[in-house]
Amino acid sequence: GDQVEQSPSALSLHEGTGSALRCNFTTTMRAVQWFQQNSRGSLINLFYLASGTKENGRLKSTFNSKESYSTLHIRDAQLEDSGTYFCAAEAWSNNRIFFGDGTQLVVKP
């Protein structure tokens, strides 16, 4: 979307490796969420952050509202991590939530 620029659009990883996904925001955001859309199409809420860093297993997310970006780090990637990852950010100005266009992640053996 216009307010949320997500990169890369696609990413391929070998099992056991890691990488970072990023979202840049063109307006000031109050919070960010990260979702995984799995092979069945379901959207799973991974993180909600109003600031700082959160970690859950092999995933870690950071939100820097001042510099208008958020990252999702994946380490020790597993096959089941494949899917499309979306960030969604809530704007201060109108409380609307805007989605990025997603990063399509493929984890290979």
Place this chain on the structure above:
Amino acid sequence: EAAVTQSPRSKVAVTGGKVTLSCHQTNNHDYMYWYRQDTGHGLRLIHYSYVADSTEKGDIPDGYKASRPSQENFSLILELASLSQTAVYFCASSVNERLFFGHGTKLSVL
């Protein structure tokens, strides 16, 4: 974790026909939302509601109506379905702005 269920899972509709997508949540969330997802893109907000018997327009409301008869139920209505409304539709509920989604409804308008 929030339980949001949508029905039907998929639907084929004819152009000009009426389509109703239903959503039910069991976790007492005040806010409910309808989004559409087009292939290769993120989600866009159609309508939302923060209380029963009230709905609000989202970013792309044209061609859609919404109904929130109770806190648990939120419907999306396409009075005159069009080809451009072929998409996957997601319902969500939220608590403290954290979104929990249903499994989606794949709508094909022919």
